[in-house]
Amino acid sequence: MLTALPVKVIFTTDEPDLALPETKQQLLVPADIKRYGLSRILNSSSMLDTSSPVPLDFLANGTFLRTTIEEHLASEGLSAETTLTLKYVRSLIPPVYEASFEHDDWVGDVDVFGNRAASASYDGLVRVWNPSGTAIAVSSSGRNGGHSARLDAVKWLSGKQLVSGGLDRKLVVWDYSEADDGFSGSLKPSMELWGHEKAINNIAVNGATGRILSASSDGRVGLWTSSKRTAPQADPESLPAAHSNKKAKLAASATTAQRGPLAMISAHDEPVTAAVFHPHDSTVAYTASKDHTVKTIDLTTQREVSRLTTMHPIMSAAALPNSLVAAGSSARHITLLDPRESATTTSAMTLRGHVNMVTSIAASPDNEYSLVSGSHDSTCRVWDLRSARTGSADEGGGRVSEPVYTIGREWLKNKKLPTAGEGAKVLSVAWDSTWGIVSGGEDKRVQVNRGRDILNS
Amino acid sequence: NIDPNSLLPKLPRPEELKPFPTLCQTIFKGHEGRVRTAAFSPDGEWIASGGDDGTVRVWSLNGHQEWSARLSPDESVNIVRWRPNKDAFILAAAAGEDLFLAVPPLVNDATEKASRDVLDAGFGHAAHNATTDGNNVIKKDTPAKWSRPGTKLEEKGVLLKLTVRSAIKMLSWHRRGDFICSVSPRGQRSSVAIHTVSKHLSQIPFRRLPGLAQAAHFHPSRPYFFVATQRVIRCYDLQRQELVKAIQPGARWISGFDVHPGGDNLIVGSYDRRLLWHDLDLSSRPFKTMRFHSQAIRAVKYHKSLPLFADASDDGSLQIFHGRIVSDLMESATIVPVKMLKGHKVTSNLGVMDVDWHPRHPWCLSAGADGTLRLWA
Numbered sequence: 145m146l147t148a149l150p151v152k153v154i155f156t157t158d159e160p161d162l163a164l165p166e167t168k169q170q171l172l173v174p175a176d177i178k179r180y181g182l183s184r185i186l187n188s189s190s191m192l193d194t195s196s197p198v199p200l201d202f203l204a205n206g207t208f209l210r211t212t213i214e215e216h217l218a219s220e221g222l223s224a225e226t227t228l229t230l231k232y233v234r235s236l237i238p239p240v241y242e243a244s245f246e247h248d249d250w251v252g253d254v255d256v257f258g259n260r261a262a263s264a265s266y267d268g269l270v271r272v273w274n275p276s277g278t279a280i281a282v283s284s285s286g287r288n289g290g291h292s293a294r295l296d297a298v299k300w301l302s303g304k305q306l307v308s309g310g311l312d313r314k315l316v317v318w319d320y321s322e323a324d325d326g327f328s329g330s331l332k333p334s335m336e337l338w339g340h341e342k343a344i345n346n347i348a349v350n351g352a353t354g355r356i357l358s359a360s361s362d363g364r365v366g367l368w369t370s371s372k373r374t375a376p377q378a379d380p381e382s383l384p385a386a387h388s389n390k391k392a393k394l395a396a397s398a399t400t401a402q403r404g405p406l407a408m409i410s411a412h413d414e415p416v417t418a419a420v421f422h423p424h425d426s427t428v429a430y431t432a433s434k435d436h437t438v439k440t441i442d443l444t445t446q447r448e449v450s451r452l453t454t455m456h457p458i459m460s461a462a463a464l465p466n467s468l469v470a471a472g473s474s475a476r477h478i479t480l481l482d483p484r485e486s487a488t489t490t491s492a493m494t495l496r497g498h499v500n501m502v503t504s505i506a507a508s509p510d511n512e513y514s515l516v517s518g519s520h521d522s523t524c525r526v527w528d529l530r531s532a533r534t535g536s537a538d539e540g541g542g543r544v545s546e547p548v549y550t551i552g553r554e555w556l557k558n559k560k561l562p563t564a565g566e567g568a569k570v571l572s573v574a575w576d577s578t579w580g581i582v583s584g585g586e587d588k589r590v591q592v593n594r595g596r597d598i599l600n601s
Numbered sequence: 602n603i604d605p606n607s608l609l610p611k612l613p614r615p616e617e618l619k620p621f622p623t624l625c626q627t628i629f630k631g632h633e634g635r636v637r638t639a640a641f642s643p644d645g646e647w648i649a650s651g652g653d654d655g656t657v658r659v660w661s662l663n664g665h666q667e668w669s670a671r672l673s674p675d676e677s678v679n680i681v682r683w684r685p686n687k688d689a690f691i692l693a694a695a696a697g698e699d700l701f702l703a704v705p706p707l708v709n710d711a712t713e714k715a716s717r718d719v720l721d722a723g724f725g726h727a728a729h730n731a732t733t734d735g736n737n738v739i740k741k742d743t744p745a746k747w748s749r750p751g752t753k754l755e756e757k758g759v760l761l762k763l764t765v766r767s768a769i770k771m772l773s774w775h776r777r778g779d780f781i782c783s784v785s786p787r788g789q790r791s792s793v794a795i796h797t798v799s800k801h802l803s804q805i806p807f808r809r810l811p812g813l814a815q816a817a818h819f820h821p822s823r824p825y826f827f828v829a830t831q832r833v834i835r836c837y838d839l840q841r842q843e844l845v846k847a848i849q850p851g852a853r854w855i856s857g858f859d860v861h862p863g864g865d866n867l868i869v870g871s872y873d874r875r876l877l878w879h880d881l882d883l884s885s886r887p888f889k890t891m892r893f894h895s896q897a898i899r900a901v902k903y904h905k906s907l908p909l910f911a912d913a914s915d916d917g918s919l920q921i922f923h924g925r926i927v928s929d930l931m932e933s934a935t936i937v938p939v940k941m942l943k944g945h946k947v948t949s950n951l952g953v954m955d956v957d958w959h960p961r962h963p964w965c966l967s968a969g970a971d972g973t974l975r976l977w978a
């Protein structure tokens with residue numbers, strides 16, 4: 145058998161602390177070498193001489209090398225004598241399974257703050273978890289100021305306050321306190337926020353200003369304050385007592401303060417599936433809707449600043465630190481939109497790989513180039529925007545990126561992915577530098593996947 | 602020599618006709634036994650279903666069941682249909698001879714009150730309709746008895762019941778939501794009834810129907826009413842009380858039909874496996890006959906806003922079509938089969954029993970004899 149000749153490679157990088165001296169940038173490497181081998185060579189004492197291994201990925205013509213160099217050259221129609229330029233970047237580390245937290249019903253949303261996680265479940269309860277999977281606190285029931293229906297959203301406002309919402313159309317702001325030993329806590333309803341006419345699908349918070357955004361199936365985006373003192377009075381017509389002939393409802397709400405919105409913005413023609421704050425400007429919101437649009441809204445004037453129209457219903461959205469908005473569609477992909485380019489529909493990139501609706505997106509807490517998405521296909525997928533290829537005609541052209549990691553539900557491990565995400569749809573995902581990737585869904589579990597070193601895993 | 606195919610108009614390829622549903626995205630499990638019927642709510646946010654277990658259920662689009670009520674201990678729920686207006690949230694469901702009107706407790710208080718008001722409005726009228734003889738027996742000349750369904754169901758939100766003389770197989774609302782017609786194929790003289798919700802009043806529009814009634818629909822914009830018997834669909838003018846036209850699809854046994862939102866075209870499904878498109882302006886014979894299934898077609902449905910239609914068959918599949926109607930009278934509709942959706946298991950020779958479209962998105966919903974509902978996108 146013939147052994148292929150070595151291939152001449154030129155290494156480049158944009159990461160200044162990982163730059164090679166010019167004399168070491170060219171190297172002959174075996175044609176059958178892959179990413180791991182290349183990463184080991186660059187980490188070696190004769191090359192970068194790193195004190196601890198830095199897992200690297202290699203971009204060949206903009207796309208991560210996932211085959212041998214030989215196969216790559218063949219697939220690109222290049223001769224084996226070509227000098228290949230490989231740009232190396234720090235790898236995203238694989239999100240290794242850590243733990244699952246069991247619930248009584250579907251988990252509609254998860255959020256983390258410090259070393260506490262909060263989950264919102266379809267049983268109507270908010271739970272606060274410690275990292276070892278103990279529910280330290282559970283919210284009160286519908287009869288005692290809590291929610292009377294399923295929950296789709298929960299967010300930490302601070303370490304001491306949360307806000308939740310769902311099918312019963314109200315937001316509840318909770319005061320959270322913990323015993324000194326950290327093993328028990330309490331969630332007390334501080335106030336109910338009324339104003340939506342249909343279910344609340346999504347919540348965003350800005351901790352510094354205490355502002356809350358809510359996205360509702362009524363087509364509107366609510367802007368609220370978490371401060372009971374400054375919150376406006378609720379419109380009596382929006383309160384449950386206004387039309388109710390049920391005395392129970394009156395009694396249930398009597399003890400918790402009821403407040404209204406700072407603004408209720410009629411933003412969309414169809415359910416609003418996501419509302420997020422601009423990452424650097426809390427007076428700007430992005431909203432996404434099943435009406436195919438993503439809008440930029442000036443919260444000060446409550447006016448629409450720009451609107452991006454896509455081809456499909458949008459089911460989820462996240463603002464990325466690089467000013468792009470990632471929009472998850474019902475058509476199984478994620479579109480990266482640039483809201484600064486007003487009135488165009490061009491997307492910066494399309495992320496393809498999910499096989500069902502994309503219902504949740506979170507940006508990486510550590511860098512500008514990665515994000516995670518949760519889908520009804522029962523997976524979370526991690527994307528690295530540094531790698532992209534040209535889309536095929538069927539994909540509508542443009543730049544296309546594919547997932548670098550796919551996180552399944554742990555209990556499904558080694559089993560076939562269920563048709564239509566049956567029993568395992570992911571409804572929510574959060575990404576935090578200490579917790580890692582935290583996701584919840586139809587399997588009644590919060591699943592924690594934490595990054596571990598790529599070379600030691 | 603001219604190739605005759607070159608004279609035919611070129612049909613666009615399916616890829617050029619996107620979007621249309623291609624994949625099963627949600628499976629709804631919970632029913633015991635066959636799911637016979639499924640429908641999207643007018644706002645597209647909810648799905649209702651009914652089946653052999655005698656229950657009616659309401660689901661979120663993500664597959665989560667939000668509400669259910671057992672309407673009958675022994676009869677199947679054969680059909681569920683939402684009242685088409687967004688001002689209220691009312692679901693009609695039929696089990697055996699009973700037609701129930703429910704307000705599932707999933708809406709805000711104002712909408713719930715508006716919905717209850719719609720259903721309660723007729724109680725004043727009912728008093729002087731005096732439709733029963735006090736023994737809960739329907740008088741011979743009375744098409745239906747309107748009543749409260751009993752505390753247990755009322756607590757669930759099932760607020761009104763009307764009982765006709767024979768098992769209801771089909772329901773269809775008038776666009777304004779005050780009339781609903783029921784079809785009881787074995788009901789003989791009273792097989793088709795039109796019920797006025799605001800008056801709790803039921804009427805039999807035809808004393809004599811030549812054949813067994815299979816389905817009926819109101820015209821989407823004119824005061825016309827379509828009734829299908831086994832072989833013929835008749836269009837009546839309800840105001841003038843006269844027959845407007847009779848359509849003969851050429852099928853041996855019609856299972857159901859649907860009227861295009863524009864009102865000038867029909868699709869008809871048949872137990873003898875045919876799907877027929879009728880242009881009412883053209884002829885009483887079908888404009889196009891399509892055979893895509895190896896077993897009976899049970900249901901057909903047009904999309905309300907996109908150029909799509911679908912059928913559901915006992916072979917376990919749904920055939921999705923693109924169907925574009927041009928306003929030009931000289932030009933006929935463009936009909937292209939774009940996708941066959943497979944996934945339902947055939948169970949005791951029954952496959953897909955009902956199909957509905959999302960009001961705006963290219964998503965369809967199927968009810969299967971395998972006990973599942975499926976959402977395709």
Ligand SMILES: [Mg+2]
Pocket residue numbers: 865880882929930932933
């Ligand atoms: Mg015509």
